[in-house]
Amino acid sequence: MIRRFAILPFLLPALLAACGSPSAPTGSPSAPTGTPTAQPGLPEAFSAALVAEAAKGGTARTLRAQAATCPTQLALPYGQNGLDTGLYWYSKGETGSLGGVGCKARADGAAMTGYYDPARPVLVFVHGWQNGSTVAGVRDNFYFSEASRNVADAWIDAGWNVALYQWTQLADDEGTAGAPYHSQAKIWTPTYTYRDALGRTQNINMRYRTPGGTYSTTGMPTVSAGQLFYTAYKSALSQWTYAGTEGVRVMGHSLGAQMALAMTEKAYADTGLSSAKKPKRVVLADPYWTPASAGYGNSYAFLSPDVNPAARSARIAQTLKGQGVAVEWIKSSRVNDLGGDNNTGMAKFVSRTEIFPEYVFDLNPASGVARKHGVAPRWYLWSRSFAAKTAVSAANTLSGATTVMNSGVRYDQNGGRSSTTPGDDTFVSAANP
Secondary structure, three states: OOOOOOOOHHHHHHHHHHHOOOOOOOOOOOOOOOOOOOOOOOOOOHHHHHHHHHHOOOOOOOOOHHHHOOOOOEOOOOOOOOOOOEEEEEEOOEOOEOOOEEEEOOOOOOOEOOOEOOOOOEEEEEOOOOOOHHHHOOOOOOEEOOOOEEOOHHHHHOOOEEEEEEOHHHHOOOOEOOEOHHHHHHHHOOOOEEEOOOOOEEEOOOOEEOOOOOEEOOOOOOOOHHHHHHHHHHHHOOOOOOOOOOOEEEEEEOOHHHHHHHHHHHHHHOOOOOHHHOOOEEEEEOOOOOOOOOOOOOOOHHHOOOOOHHHHHHHHHHHHHHOOOEEEEEEOOOHHHHHOOOOHHHHOOOOEEEOOOOOOOOOOHHHHHHHHHOHHHHHHHHHOOOOOOOOOOOOOOHHHHHHHHOOOEEEEEEEOOOOOOHHHOEEEEEEOO
């Protein structure tokens, strides 16, 4: 299961035990002759560990004053009314929702007291794979459980609008050998199919998870999740008037990094969108791509002429870079080493910053990897509270972020690894990738 063996020998047995032997998905018949061989996957229960981390930020069941002012819809656990996606503006955390109180953007893009001011700069975060979150009744949020703090609060206090694009029910799709092929495909196409272990064509399309754990196709979207994200983004910013230097920053975590790239590509392709509303910075927070060659009856044909998701992302990032966008990349876990694609193609033109959260110690390898995987976006948001370093930092200006991107080296954390705060972090440069 483990692609790279540059890990301490005593960790290898534990990781192999967590991953299990390569096999067909649980409950499936043996794969017929000719089916792609088993591939490395993420540790068993990896997605369950991510759900547990999100739950620590609260489930918005016991809210206080700020929630009462939401004029639209709160980011509450999912009900029985079909699919909910959309851009939610967030206020600071409060009792019952430590990760912030989310309120869905108005359809007309108007101001929302306590949540959104059209005269302020914008940060938009988009989550990744959410397998199990719908049934658990949780949504991703801005709570950093390792440090017991809401890392969006300081941005809000500094005058930023902070949003989270919620596509949980679409991203809550099963993985194949631990790899979220189905959720990933929805980012790029609304008509994905794959062949199961018996060679039968299975339609995934834009099915979504219900609170009961089943999939529904009732009223499912006819466009990709990337398009849904852009449509919601454009609507939410339709009355945006900010004229300062910060502009819009978009950050995607894990599979959400592909969502961030897909949405930003659409923004730059839209000639009707003003230049000011096009994101100037795209942050890839521990991005994830499924393996370079699809397995278990899955296919990347829908990405043609790109050969796989990593190549699609690299092409878009290269184009955006040429359009003046600063692409920032942070790695905080070995999620791609264990069951993905490290996208060395992109690393050739986007310098990567690697942080090492050694304060995360977990006897469960799956949970440990998941917790480190969740550090990147929280670390980035918190880094704005400290002076910019030589590496990726939210405190960098656009010019500074561009300089880091173009440096041609990799930045490895060599100080502050044992503490949660980015304030004592130091970095050294190394050969990229």
